[in-house]
Amino acid sequence: MRTELPARSPIPRIALAFACAAMLCAPCTLPSQNEPTYDVVILNGRVMDPESGLDAVRNVGIRGGKIAAVSTDLLKGKTSIDATGLVVSPGFIDLHSHGQDAENYRLKAMDGVTTALELEVGVWPVREWYAAREGKALINFGASVGHIPARIHEMHDSGTFLPRDKAAMDVATPAQQKAILADLDQGMKQGALGLGMGLAYTPTTSPEEALDVIRVAAKWKRPVFVHVRTPGGLTPGIVDSLQEMIADAAITGASVHIAHINSMANKETPIALQMIEGAHAHGIDITTEAYPYTAGETRIDSGVFDAGWQRQLDITYSDLMWVDTGERLTEESFNRYRKQGGFVILFTNTEEMVREAMADPAVMIASDGIIQNHKGHPRASGTYARLLGVYVREQKVLTLMEAIRRSSLAPAQRLEDASPQMKNKGRLRVGADADIDIFDPAEVIDRSTYQQPTRYSYGFRYVLVGGIPVVRNGKLDESILPGQGILAR
Ligand SMILES: [Zn+2]
Missing domain, CATH: 3.20.20.140 (Metal-dependent hydrolases)
Known part of the structure; x- marks a missing residue:
């Protein structure tokens, strides 16, 4: 069992019962209670499912990329994630x-x-x-x-x-x-x-x-x-x-x-x-x-900036920010960039x-x-x-x-x-795909700005795609690329 964080039993009495049961049947050959049943378990998180309205501390078991259990029982997995104090959402x-x-x-x-x-x-x-x-x-x-x-x-x-x-x-x-x-x-x-x-x-x-x-x-x-x-x-x-x-x-x-x-x-x-x-x-x-x-973004060389855009959008040149340099525009730079083409931010x-x-x-x-x-x-x-x-x-x-x-x-x-x-x-229910966010509701915040738009958000500790963590302990893990195409049928 690989433990992501120190795994704490949410219900120690049950763990104790498992341990006693295992001791009692030591000579027999019942399947061991220590065998991991799930690929990944998320323990002790505040599970929030907008479909059922569930908002309670639960353990989540994931098998084969799907949610296989949402339970108050202790679940065992090859990988275990301690979500104490964190929200577990779709x-x-x-x-x-x-x-x-x-x-x-x-x-x-x-x-x-x-x-x-x-x-x-x-x-x-x-x-x-x-x-x-x-x-x-x-x-x-x-x-x-x-x-x-x-x-x-x-x-x-x-x-x-x-x-x-x-x-x-x-x-x-x-x-x-x-x-x-x-x-x-x-x-x-x-x-x-x-x-x-x-x-x-x-x-x-x-x-x-x-x-x-x-x-x-x-x-x-x-x-x-x-x-x-x-x-x-x-x-x-x-x-x-x-x-x-x-x-x-x-x-x-x-x-x-x-x-x-x-x-x-x-x-x-x-x-x-x-x-x-x-x-x-x-x-x-x-x-x-x-x-x-409060701002949008589009291409300066698009139909949005055809004649009359100032009246239509109720803004002027200085409400536009050129994405490549961060500069606010003037009539001169607007005309120059419109010929060149590229993205502009509009404070509208x-x-x-x-x-x-x-x-x-x-x-x-x-x-x-x-x-x-x-x-x-x-x-x-x-x-x-x-x-x-x-x-x-x-x-x-x-x-x-x-x-x-x-x-x-x-x-x-x-x-x-x-x-x-x-x-x-x-x-977030049994049978759903294990696409899951685990985040800290007290800390989660955006860090990207108009000047630095590629700063990662903070507070998503784990993000799972089909049961595979692509964010682990707040850091990207690109060792597996689990994303799948979503198609109409
Ligand atoms: Zn659009």
Whole structure:
């Protein structure tokens, strides 16, 4: 038995009973009580399961990558983790994680994320994307098929992640539209978890064309993950944008998930949340997400910065921070960098609106993060620790159980109709996948900043993916890469 920390019996009397029983039957050949029954046991932790509401000290036994026991009995395993004083929760599922490489997976694991999904922009081609990560990922991964990458491909745009020219500026010909729809259908056939859309990045997508795209998702009964057309409080703005999605969902029967409501609605967050909850209450399958930061991030060479962006976003040049250097922009540097291309951070929101989103039980937590060459937005590495440290512990905006639910169970439920794999994620119960976080609720905190966005979060002592610790005693362990692809079936 390998002991991670000094293992203390949670119930010494039972251990004593085992010892006595073993002595009594010394001559007989009953299976020894000393044989480890589990691969890993987590002892004495405060087990929190948002599905059943369990919040009590329990021992957890893991066998074959699955949770095999949640018990007050003493459990024995080949490896034993002492979780005394720590919370044991389902691993977090990030529905909005653009960073899908080893560097980003490391940051995610240290922030308690066991499954990171690229659902908003999405990918194309889908099969190749999954194949490139199979057996090489620290955490679980998955993607939607993306309208943006399909449009970039079919319209010969020069952008790689987001459109830079033709896919953003030209209207797709009927032949191109047909080819894009065929690409999306092919991605669905290959197991994409849904359909990604970013109408703000492809403003030449007409409402009719968007409706046709959403019909593909409806046909496959998988959600659309959308960065809506226009942010902010003007007309058009977030209200019109949400109305388009709600109408398209009603027309097609598609499920719709609105990406980062915080950075789209900004000061209009209360009305945007009311719209989403109202539509949901009247039978539209619509959900949303937010991240706990007042700034967003996107590419400066994207459609977000087309003429009129200052009015639309209610900001000016100095509210923009160039990611590579940390400098605030001027009109001159804005124009120079827009030609060059790259990521920029936008300070558009207020702390009050972020709190509003964090407090709303309908809002899932998702990071929208990407780090490239150690640069980016701190949300990529700190979203979940910040949620737990700042908004649960310090500000008491939501309860710990509610934060766990909106970071694990709710995202799993969003996807489980499309992907049966998700039915066994986001839960801490027998039969669920052993994707588990063990963290200190009194200490967990984000450390990444706008200046240093790749600082690891603090407080996640253990993070298990399929029963394999990828964070051990607060440190990464990359000796095994247990991450698996999550697909629709
Ligand atoms: Zn977005």
